[in-house]
Every structure is written in C-alpha cells, then in structure tokens.
Amino acid sequence: MSADEPSVYRIQVSVNAPVLCKHLDFTEINHVEVSSGTETVAVEQDDGSYRLHGYKWFSSATDSDMAFTLARVVDKQNNVIEGTKGLSLFYLETKKNDGSLNNIQIIKLKDKLGTRQLPTAELLLDGTSAVRISDLGKGVAGISSMLTLTRIHNAVAACSSMRKLLMLSKDYSLKREAFGNRLYNYPLHVQTLARLETEVRAATLFVFQAVLLLSKQESGNATEDELHLLRLLTPLIKLYTGKQKLSRTPSELSKEAEKLQMALKSVLQFVTTNQGNLDVLTFAARDLSYSLSRIYMGTLMIEHTASCEMSPVDIHACKRWCEQQLSLVSNHDQYSKQSSDMDKELVYG
Numbered sequence: 001m002s003a004d005e006p007s008v009y010r011i012q013v014s015v016n017a018p019v020l021c022k023h024l025d026f027t028e029i030n031h032v033e034v035s036s037g038t039e040t041v042a043v044e045q046d047d048g049s050y051r052l053h054g055y056k057w058f059s060s061a062t063d064s065d066m067a068f069t070l071a072r073v074v075d076k077q078n079n080v081i082e083g084t085k086g087l088s089l090f091y092l093e094t095k096k097n098d099g100s101l102n103n104i105q106i107i108k109l110k111d112k113l114g115t116r117q118l119p120t121a122e123l124l125l126d127g128t129s130a131v132r133i134s135d136l137g138k139g140v141a142g143i144s145s146m147l148t149l150t151r152i153h154n155a156v157a158a159c160s161s162m163r164k165l166l167m168l169s170k171d172y173s174l175k176r177e178a179f180g181n182r183l184y185n186y187p188l189h190v191q192t193l194a195r196l197e198t199e200v201r202a203a204t205l206f207v208f209q210a211v212l213l214l215s216k217q218e219s220g221n222a223t224e225d226e227l228h229l230l231r232l233l234t235p236l237i238k239l240y241t242g243k244q245k246l247s248r249t250p251s252e253l254s255k256e257a258e259k260l261q262m263a264l265k266s267v268l269q270f271v272t273t274n275q276g277n278l279d280v281l282t283f284a285a286r287d288l289s290y291s292l293s294r295i296y297m298g299t300l301m302i303e304h305t306a307s308c309e310m311s312p313v314d315i316h317a318c319k320r321w322c323e324q325q326l327s328l329v330s331n332h333d334q335y336s337k338q339s340s341d342m343d344k345e346l347v348y349g
Contacts, residue, residue: 089134
C-alpha cells in the first residue's frame, strides 16, 4: 500500500499496526438511521471535505476511531433534498491529530445492558469534519452493504461462541465425575450435548450459506435469486443465531457461572426483537422469522448430508434437526386481535 493512502486503511491491513480501528454506527432520534427522517446536514468546504451538523440519538461503539454516517448535503442555496434520495454516506475520524474529539460532543451514555463493553451514547455533531464516500443521494445503497456485513459478523460471533462453549462443556464432561462415573458415560447428559451439537452444526451451515452468497455478490457472480436470498437471510441469521446462543448458553455453561454471565451480556446487546402493533403481520413476524430460519437450516442439513462426504454422524445430526418442530407459526388463529385479548385475560385474569 502506498504511503499516500489514508492512515485508517493502513492500520486495518497492517499486522504490525499499534492499534486496530473499531467502527461506529450513528442513529438519529427517529431510531432509524437509514430513513427519510435523517436530519443531519453536511456543508461542503473549499477543500472538498464536509462539516456535519446534527444530533445522533444513538451511537454504537462510541470509543471507536472511525465512523460512517448519513447526512443531507446542503446546496449553494442552503437547501437539502428530503427523503432517502437526499442521503449521502460520509466517513469521519472521531479524533483529531492532537487526540481531541472531532467536534463531537458526548451528551450522555445510555443506561442499558452492555454499555460498559460497548459504549453507546447520544452525540452532537457540531462541525464534525468528514469525507463523502458515496455519490450524492446514494447513501442508503452505500450503507446497506455495511449493514449486511455487520449482521453476518454478529451471526458468526454467535456461532463461534456457541461452539466454544460447547467445547468447554464436552471437556468438562470428560473430567467431571458423578456417582462413580464420568459425565460422558451417562446417556441423558450425552443426549443434551447431542442436541446442542445439532444446534451448532445447523447454525454454522446457516451462517456460512450467507457468507457464500455474500462472496458471490461481491465477485459479481450472484444470480438474481441469490441476491434476493442474501437480502432475506442476513436479518434472519442475526435474529436466529443471536436468540439461539442466548437460549442454549445457560444449559451448556451452568458449570461456568462467570463465563456465562459475560457471554450473556455480550449477546444481549446485539439482540432486539420487540413486538410492535398487534396486527397479524407484526404479531407473527418473530415466529415467522424463526420458522423460515429453522426450515431453511433443515434444507441445508439435508443438502450437506446428501453430499459425497456424508457420514453416519452427519445423517444422525440431520435427522435430529428435521424431526423437531421446525415451524413455530400456528394455524389456529393465534395471532389475531381476539386471540391476543384472550391470552391477556388468561394470564392476568
């Protein structure tokens, strides 16, 4: 890499770099950065750079070295284009050369789980120096690829954590004695670990199917169907593997209380699956997402088992996965307004 390349890129590709840049996300008060409601404006300077002005209601990894954010470019008549067509993508470094903040004021830290591990805060951009890296009005398209990468990164982290914790549990079962025998000699204990092993295998196939599709997209070899599939899978893998890790971790690591606590904190900050209005689509969205994920994971397990490298263990894992209830969506009017009201009456009397 040439010496005139931006220092941030040299840092990221150099194995000998003293620091590794982390990435910062900005979200505005409307809770959605990639939306027509973004109010941050960008004023072009004589040297071609920009100054950003606006309030960011939510920033992820506030202690990072760099950030990508959306803003509306102010033209010479002091006008901006409303809607998503007016959004452009900007790159900025959070600190100046002297170490001070790049005209960024940290208004307050969020009082939420995970803030210590991943500082989240409300920020005021007051003349923050930035560089436009997308074409004018093409910010949403520019930031979408980043969102895809972060979702896949989150899913890979969840899968790797599940695998690590399962390996710890297997090792523990080979050493821990109870009633005169090692734990791995008890069928019930082995059955529990087998269920977890099946979950991890299915999740790994799920995630790396998305990685395969992403590689095809970036190399220009993806078909139209594969591009649509990637767009569908990326939010699903983040949702499902995050919840999967959260639900499986307690049973795997009840022996490792401190590590369990750290693992739960690290995954909770990534997983938000709030239920909105009680219309059918929103009410059933989470179960539908889980069902799509589990069914597609089943097809991947079958495809893997049908390959020439299959083994009896692969067949057994596939059978285990496919014999469980894959669809969580009910056919008995579970998501109607009447059913929801009756559920509330059932619980609260």
